[in-house]
Amino acid sequence: xxxxxxxxxxxxxxxxxxxxxxxxxxxxxxxxxxxxxxxxxxxxxxxxxxxxxxxxxxxxxxxxxxxxxxxxxxxxxxxxxxxxxxxxxxxxxxxxxxxxxxxxxxxxxxxxxxxxxxxxxxxxxxxxxxxxxxxxxxxxxxxxxxxxxxxxxxxxxxxxxxxxxxxxxxxxxxxxxxxxxxxxxxxxxxxxxxxxxxxxxxxxx
Amino acid sequence: xxxxxxxxxxxxxxxxxxxxxxxxxxxxxxxxxxxxxxxxxxxxxxxxxxxxxxxxxxxxxxxxxxxxxxxxxxxxxxxxxxxxxxxxxxxxxxxxxxxxxxxxxxxxxxxxxxxxxxxxxxxxxxxxxxxxxxxxxxxxxxxxxxxxxxxxxxxxxxxxxxxxxxxxxxxxxxxxxxxxxxxxxxxxxxxxxxxxxxxxxxxxxxxxxxxxxxxxxxxxxxxxxxxxxxxxxxxxxxxxxxxxxxxx
Numbered sequence: 001x002x003x004x005x006x007x008x009x010x011x012x013x014x015x016x017x018x019x020x021x022x023x024x025x026x027x028x029x030x031x032x033x034x035x036x037x038x039x040x041x042x043x044x045x046x047x048x049x050x051x052x053x054x055x056x057x058x059x060x061x062x063x064x065x066x067x068x069x070x071x072x073x074x075x076x077x078x079x080x081x082x083x084x085x086x087x088x089x090x091x092x093x094x095x096x097x098x099x100x101x102x103x104x105x106x107x108x109x110x111x112x113x114x115x116x117x118x119x120x121x122x123x124x125x126x127x128x129x130x131x132x133x134x135x136x137x138x139x140x141x142x143x144x145x146x147x148x149x150x151x152x153x154x155x156x157x158x159x160x161x162x163x164x165x166x167x168x169x170x171x172x173x174x175x176x177x178x179x180x181x182x183x184x185x186x187x188x189x190x191x192x193x194x195x196x197x198x199x200x201x202x203x204x205x
Numbered sequence: 206x207x208x209x210x211x212x213x214x215x216x217x218x219x220x221x222x223x224x225x226x227x228x229x230x231x232x233x234x235x236x237x238x239x240x241x242x243x244x245x246x247x248x249x250x251x252x253x254x255x256x257x258x259x260x261x262x263x264x265x266x267x268x269x270x271x272x273x274x275x276x277x278x279x280x281x282x283x284x285x286x287x288x289x290x291x292x293x294x295x296x297x298x299x300x301x302x303x304x305x306x307x308x309x310x311x312x313x314x315x316x317x318x319x320x321x322x323x324x325x326x327x328x329x330x331x332x333x334x335x336x337x338x339x340x341x342x343x344x345x346x347x348x349x350x351x352x353x354x355x356x357x358x359x360x361x362x363x364x365x366x367x368x369x370x371x372x373x374x375x376x377x378x379x380x381x382x383x384x385x386x387x388x389x390x391x392x393x394x395x396x397x398x399x400x401x402x403x404x405x406x407x408x409x410x411x412x413x414x415x416x417x418x419x420x421x422x423x424x425x426x427x428x429x430x431x432x433x434x435x436x437x438x439x440x441x442x443x444x445x446x447x448x449x450x451x452x453x
Contacts, residue, residue: 023418024409027346031405034350035357035398045279060290092347098317100213100326100351106313107236155243156287157302161294189395195402 013203018083018129025080028199032079033089036072037096043068044103060163063170067178070144073120074137074183079190081129081200086121087114108155112148119147120179130204132187138180145175214276214321219267223323227434228332235320237442241449242309247301250448251308258315266319273318280314326351332428341422349408357397364396 015022047065054061072093073086094113097103123140124132149171158164187201196202215224223231245251262268284307291303330344369383378384385393412418 022409023342023413024406026342027349027409027412028402028405030343030346031350031353031401031408034347034354035401038354038357039394088343092350095347096351096354099321099324099329100354103317106317107232107239108313110236157246157291157306161291163294190399190402193399195399195406198406 016081016200016203018081021082025082025085025199028196029076029080029082029085029089030092032072032076033092034096036089037093038101040069040093041097041101041103044097060167060170063167064174065178066145066171067141067174067176067180067182070116070120070141070175070179071183071186073117073144074124074140074180075187075190077121077124077129078132078183078187079196079199079201081204083125083129084121086124087117090114090117090120112151115148115151116144119144129200134181134184137184138176141175141178141180141183142172143175144179145171213326214318215323215325217272218269218322221267221323222265223319226323226437227336227428227430228324228329229336230430230434230438231320231324232329232333234438234441235316238316238445239313241445242312244449245309246305248304248308251305251312254448255308255311255315258312258319262315262319262322266322268318268322273315276318277311277314280311284308284310328428331424335424335428336430342418345412345417346408349412350405353401353404353408357401360400361393361397364393364400368393 014020043065047062070090072089076085076089090113091110094109098107098109103109120140120143122143123136127136146168149168153159153164153167158167161167190196191201242251259273262273263270287310288303288307291306292299295302327348330348333339334341334344365385368389376384376386
């Protein structure tokens with residue numbers, strides 16, 4: 001493997017640039033967004049039932065699962081390695097939830113999605129879409145959860161509640177575990193199947 | 206095994222005046238209304254607005270009363286949770302703020318229902334492309350993705366059937382139905398994801414092979430923005446802002 005890599009080292013694929021989107025990158029990000037939009041929506045439906053059962057504890061417990069809502073951004077970024085792919089994937093997922101499936105949060109979801117995508121993508125952007133270590137995923141998950149936390153806090157009036165810091169802590173940890181580490185595991189598993197070999201992630205091997 | 210299906214709310218409702226309102230303008234208006242609701246921190250105004258919206262939904266919106274009531278269940282669940290936690294977590298003003306948040310959830314919920322029941326996804330995507338100049342590659346990819354999504358439940362069942370076969374018949378649960386363990390469910394979700402990814406590459410190839418992305422593009426039956434669309438949008442937006450802002 002190493003010898004072939006050296007032979008090709010003079011040739012650089014122009015589509016390796018994070019700013020050169022191919023149509024298939026775009027379609028992949030959109031399809032990821034659509035599929036995860038549906039998964040999120042299904043989660044919310046299950047969640048609503050649980051929230052009724054748990055009563056006021058349900059509102060706090062939502063932070064435990066929060067990281068799950070961040071999953072799609074690191075997947076999109078890691079596979080296509082394009083600037084803006086994480087934000088786009090989250091926004092598509094939110095639009096899917098809202099426009100096609102119907103969500104009680106309404107269009108406010110789009111703003112939350114933008115912040116989640118921005119937070120999740122930032123660490124990868126700083127690594128110029130070339131570094132994909134597990135720590136970076138963890139930071140990505142944390143930032144995604146952290147950025148959107150303030151928006152949710154404004155929207156739901158969490159300021160002044162006695163459990164404010166508890167909320168922030170749980171959400172941050174959930175972001176690291178579900179939105180970061182789990183994404184890393186998933187990307188590895190997807191890469192192994194070979195379906196994404198024709199994308200930037202496959203070329204980088 | 207019954208086939209799982211997804212149905213968009215707009216197919217359930219008789220098209221009316223709100224359906225003819227330009228989808229992009231409608232979406233922006235909904236957005237403005239929802240954002241201005243964030244400035245209300247008392248329960249009376251959301252309650253009035255909610256009542257008004259319900260009346261609009263039942264009359265102009267042609268939304269069946271029974272369906273509207275069912276659609277309220279998640280909003281009420283969500284709003285009730287917000288209300289309770291604020292009552293418990295805030296010593297002084299918990300009841301007022303909790304009720305305000307619950308009311309806001311209901312208002313945004315009914316407004317979203319009005320939007321969803323009056324806007325077919327295909328029309329919305331065409332309008333976003335033609336009126337708001339969103340790239341066609343994104344809007345068409347979303348529609349292709351939506352079609353793909355509609356096929357996924359069937360994919361799910363096929364893969365599940367294969368899974369059960371391979372196990373030599375599933376273990377049965379108490380009701381005598383095949384038992385879906387967490388491990389199996391994880392595998393199932395992952396396989397469906399891989400199927401979707403594989404299909405996305407195929408979609409991209411077929412779009413490209415049909416000359417997608419070439420310019421200039423012509424459109425069949427363009428969606429236009431009429432002066433009336435914009436006027437109604439502006440009036441609703443101004444009303445929402447005026448209704449919500451002055452009493453901060």
